[in-house]
Amino acid sequence: MIQVELPAHLRTxxxxxxxxxxxxxxxxxxxxxxxxxxxxxxxxxxxxxxxxTRERRPFLRFFACQEDLSHESPDAPLPDLVASGKEPFLIIxxxxxx
Amino acid sequence: xxxxxxLVGTRKGAFVLDSDGKREKWEVSGPHxxxxxxYHVKGSxxxxxxxxxxxxxxxxxxxxxxxxxxxxxxxPVGNKFVYDGVPGTHQWYDxxxxxxxxxxxxxxxxxxxDPDTVYAGIEDAGLFRSSDAGQNWQETSGLRGHGSGPRWQxxxxxxxxxxxxxxxxxxxRIFIAISAAGAFRTDxxxxxxRPINNGLxxxxxxxxxxxxxxxxHHIAMHPSRPGVLFMQKHWDVMxxxxxxxxxHEVSGNLxxxxxxxxxxxxxxxxxxxxxxxxxxxxxFPLDGKLRVxxxxxxxxxxxxxxxxxxxxxxxxxxxxDAMAVDSLxxxxxxxxxxxxxxxxxxxxxxxxxxxxxxxxAVLSVEVQTLP
Numbered sequence: 001m002i003q004v005e006l007p008a009h010l011r012t013x014x015x016x017x018x019x020x021x022x023x024x025x026x027x028x029x030x031x032x033x034x035x036x037x038x039x040x041x042x043x044x045x046x047x048x049x050x051x052x053t054r055e056r057r058p059f060l061r062f063f064a065c066q067e068d069l070s071h072e073s074p075d076a077p078l079p080d081l082v083a084s085g086k087e088p089f090l091i092i093x094x095x096x097x098x
Numbered sequence: 099x100x101x102x103x104x105l106v107g108t109r110k111g112a113f114v115l116d117s118d119g120k121r122e123k124w125e126v127s128g129p130h131x132x133x134x135x136x137y138h139v140k141g142s143x144x145x146x147x148x149x150x151x152x153x154x155x156x157x158x159x160x161x162x163x164x165x166x167x168x169x170x171x172x173x174p175v176g177n178k179f180v181y182d183g184v185p186g187t188h189q190w191y192d193x194x195x196x197x198x199x200x201x202x203x204x205x206x207x208x209x210x211x212d213p214d215t216v217y218a219g220i221e222d223a224g225l226f227r228s229s230d231a232g233q234n235w236q237e238t239s240g241l242r243g244h245g246s247g248p249r250w251q252x253x254x255x256x257x258x259x260x261x262x263x264x265x266x267x268x269x270x271r272i273f274i275a276i277s278a279a280g281a282f283r284t285d286x287x288x289x290x291x292r293p294i295n296n297g298l299x300x301x302x303x304x305x306x307x308x309x310x311x312x313x314x315h316h317i318a319m320h321p322s323r324p325g326v327l328f329m330q331k332h333w334d335v336m337x338x339x340x341x342x343x344x345x346h347e348v349s350g351n352l353x354x355x356x357x358x359x360x361x362x363x364x365x366x367x368x369x370x371x372x373x374x375x376x377x378x379x380x381x382f383p384l385d386g387k388l389r390v391x392x393x394x395x396x397x398x399x400x401x402x403x404x405x406x407x408x409x410x411x412x413x414x415x416x417x418x419d420a421m422a423v424d425s426l427x428x429x430x431x432x433x434x435x436x437x438x439x440x441x442x443x444x445x446x447x448x449x450x451x452x453x454x455x456x457x458x459a460v461l462s463v464e465v466q467t468l469p
Contacts, residue, residue, distance in 0.1 A: 009155065013158075013174065045177070046160065047161070
């Protein structure tokens with residue numbers, strides 16, 4: 001199971017607390033993790049990725065294992081520690097404002 | 099006894115205010131969707147328990163929420179707003195072409211006959227419709243496809259479609275307004291549209307009487323006289339007696355004719371309300387005095403209403419969707435400020451009281467009169 005940490009507003013929207021566990025079939029990538037996340041929590045569609053382009057919304061970042069993966073290919077494999085469920089995939093709201 | 103429910107959208111959540119018909123004591127619930135910008139919350143006139151809300155955030159984009167119990171509980175519904183076809187370009191602030199991009203929903207207008215049908219006015223300007231209670235949205239693309247679309251330009255708040263008026267006597271007729279394109283009307287249920295800006299004058303345009311490009315801030319109509327429209331333009335308060343074909347100015351003796359809101363008394367179609375704002379560069383009341391102005395003659399002759407409103411050191415704004423009326427025998431008038439106050443008058447504006455005073459900046463106020 002992949003562990004995903006959502007920003008507080010999206011946890012409220014999805015009705016979850018803490019990290020969510022997502023089952024991903026096949027290669028573990030940003031795309032497959034987000035596809036699985038949105039399939040399980042359809043209310044999140046459009047809040048992390050654009051509905052049409054499927055690109056990351058500009059004020060969100062993707063981190064894992066102390067690395068910024070925001071600009072990696074959505075089809076690049078995520079780190080092994082994420083794929084094995086030992087480390088979470090972090091969806092972070094960019095700091096904006098004072 | 100009748101009851102009143104006030105739906106308030108703010109910069110940081112939505113609030114529901116309830117009172118009995120006396121409108122003296124108010125119960126406040128919220129914030130709903132705490133921390134999110136709530137541009138508009140509006141109930142169905144057919145089923146008052148059906149309420150729609152526009153929820154948005156710079157981080158997470160747009161959501162639409164629906165309540166089936168008068169705002170007690172909510173469910174996120176469809177948030178996919180995709181323009182019909184290739185969106186093309188409109189004008190940017192400097193006149194250069196700029197791609198049409200969805201940003202947010204400014205206004206939700208439930209149908210007058212079907213609680214599952216609702217219209218959404220969006221930025222960049224477009225009109226969307228859902229006929230399944232907000233699950234799916236389709237653009238009424240004849241509006242954006244009007245030949246003038248590439249000449250529309252954003253106002254300071256963006257290229258927003260902020261006003262939607264459904265004609266109760268003619269389901270094929272809809273009025274909308276866009277900052278800063280102007281007002282438009284369809285007479286065929288949204289297939290085709292025509293600009294209705296004849297008579298508007300905007301000195302900031304190269305041609306001040308151009309067909310489009312006017313910064314209309316809000317329009318209002320009394321349901322008993324759907325051919326009579328009132329408009330608060332960027333500057334100027336305007337009136338049309340022929341469904342927008344021609345407009346004439348009715349600013350009359352207003353101390354300033356800049357402002358955002360305009361609304362009509364529930365029972366007196368010639369009684370209208372505005373909140374004059376000093377100027378387009380100073381978005382607050384003149385002289386620090388918050389005054390609603392009322393005309394009982396459909397414009398031109400205005401009286402200040404001050405009883406219960408701050409008359410010194412008040413520098414709030416009242417935004418375009420932040421005034422509404424109830425339909426009790428003694429018409430109630432309500433407006434919200436960017437300072438977080440919601441003021442109410444239970445006597446058609448003669449006297450006012452804050453029914454809540456420390457909310458986040460108020461973006462919208464709507465009222466439901468309940469049995």
